[in-house]
């Protein structure tokens with residue numbers, strides 16, 4: 001018993017010493033080991049699924065909802081997640097972990113999995129993800145707008161740049177009462 005306690009204390013001391021010495025490299029240019037990456041991904045996937053599972057998605061069939069999502073996506077998300085056919089921005093290239101490029105995703109056809117993905121997108125957009133560059137948009141957007149963004153992000157899978165331009169260049173019919181102040185960037 002004494003030996004086990006001594007070993008644990010020694011391990012703890014070594015851990016504290018290692019952290020304090022600054023040996024761990026926090027640089028975004030220094031990639032995780034594959035095993036660390038797998039563990040982080042496992043934590044992320046399970047954490048999101050556990051929290052998104054109980055959400056109730058509202059009906060999102062109305063085409064105006066997609067336009068609301070498109071407008072917000074175009075104003076706030078493209079620097080990191082890009083638009084169809086856009087080359088990675090300087091910001092996106094430097095991110096670690098990298099932001100997923102939604103238009104390159106293959107759309108899910110199974111209805112149940114599709115609903116799960118929608119709810120997970122909603123949860124991430126609302127709450128953000130710790131220790132990544134993904135912000136929590138729930139601080140200043142209501143759930144209705146976030147569902148619209150989640151629906152649009154899901155529709156981005158396989159979208160062409162023409163379809164994207166069409167959805168994002170529609171004149172704003174309803175004023176959301178706030179300006180995002182970003183310029184639009186279509187190449």
Ligand code: HEC
Nearest residue numbers: 076077080097098099100121124125129132133134135149
């Ligand atoms: C500053 C960069 C940045 C901005 C701006 C940003 N994101 Fe993200 N986003 C990320 C990163 C990085 C990840 C991946 C995090 C990870 O791998 O754990 C991410 C992840 C996500 C995910 C989860 C994807 C998945 O596969 O589960 C969704 C959904 C998402 N973002 C939507 C959005 C939307 C919608 C906006 C705009 C309202 C937005 N993001 C703005 C960086 C950003």
